[in-house]
Amino acid sequence: MNIAADDIDDDLQTIYLRQWHTLRSHLRRRTGSIEVAEDALQETWLRVAGLSNPPIVRDKRAFLLRIAGNIAIDIIRRERRHQSRCTADENILAAIEDLAPSPEKIAIDRDHLRALVSALMELPEKARTALLMSRCDGLSHREIAARLKVSESMVAKYLAQSLRHCRYAFRALG
Template structure:
């Protein structure tokens, strides 16, 4: 049976409409996206509608519709992937423009903590204070501190314990 052009076109469109929900499910599985499947369906409809008035000699209309829709879905997914690779997420934009400087609140809190530390250190005897500063600020070992202060390593350990306890208690009393 050799259908005329308008009859073949109407059969093709009719088949597309009958198979629309099955085609949508298949495209959704293929693309992994409901939106891409919908876009592919719409583009398939447009391509099929452009065939009106032209010669239509399609042996298997169902396979033809599937192939057209599948090719469109593949193209859309590729375009989406290329575009997605160039797009920057909102989180990335915010991270890029994030100010590395501390907030005014953080500055006030840190200054207050520093003031408390300076006060606590000023209340320490000279040797425990020097031992703590050499250890924590200069990164010196117990042996190096002992050599500089002219005391034993065990005495350096006692100085550090004394200084750290004093600072801990001072901060605890202030808060």
Template sequence: MARQSAAVLIASFQENYEQLLRFLTRKLNGDSDRAADVVQDTYLRLAKTPDSDDQIDNPRAYIYRVAGNLAIDQIRSDRRQNAHQDNDMGDTGVANISDPKPGPENIFLSREQITLLDQALNELPANAGAALLMFRVEGLSHNEIAEKLGVSNSMVAKYIGRALKHCRDALLAGGEK
């Protein structure tokens, strides 16, 4: 009778395989590889069902209970392993932590670029510099800039294009020095 109950469990497992895999994938935060591992462990556990005269009334519910318990065991094991790794970081872990702030070299290069851009903006004709700043800094549209400067939309586009090219060329020339 017990072998028959194991056969019933395996048959029910095979019928519900896809649903069980989806259930475990959700339970394991979308990790389908770990879910597949737990499904395999579930099959092995069901195949090793001990001999007993007890009959399982709802094989599908029993399978889900076994699979759910194995998933919980997997989650707990992962947490213990992660906690253990966090505790073992010691001196080697500290060396692997990166500082999100820029280093001194990047700070220096950024300041140099800002200085070059500032000089390039000061060299621009008044309307071109104003058009670029209104467009990039203030976020004004071409129409709004044209109204403020008293020029056409196409002239605003030319001012901005010339100003951007001048700033780009100044940065490239400054980087070659």
């Protein structure tokens, strides 16, 4: 910035008003935010206007830039502190969210359970038992074969038959 001869005799308020656009552009580039730049300019004006005994400054434009820049830094720090203390809306909503299933979800789940029980009851006893031992008890094919006194390949056939039957029953639900 060049110092004009008339700026030397002007007070800080006059130079502020004359250089407002330049200050704003500089602060916007420096902070990356037009809002922060304008807030900093307002606080700068209040500070400059409130000076009862302004200091003797050789480069008043640079002095104003320094004041405005420091204020902008303070605003950014204040916003960061505020944001670190604030809880995001998503966190608040998650904290108060009702995790209980809706009545519709309960009704749908009950329909699925009825369909599963019905499908299981339609299965031959050994196929149903093999499926329950596999899925509910977590037994291996070898363990199921030993308990049912059948071969492991027969267990695989029982499981395939049971799963196919249950899949068809669920497809019929829609």
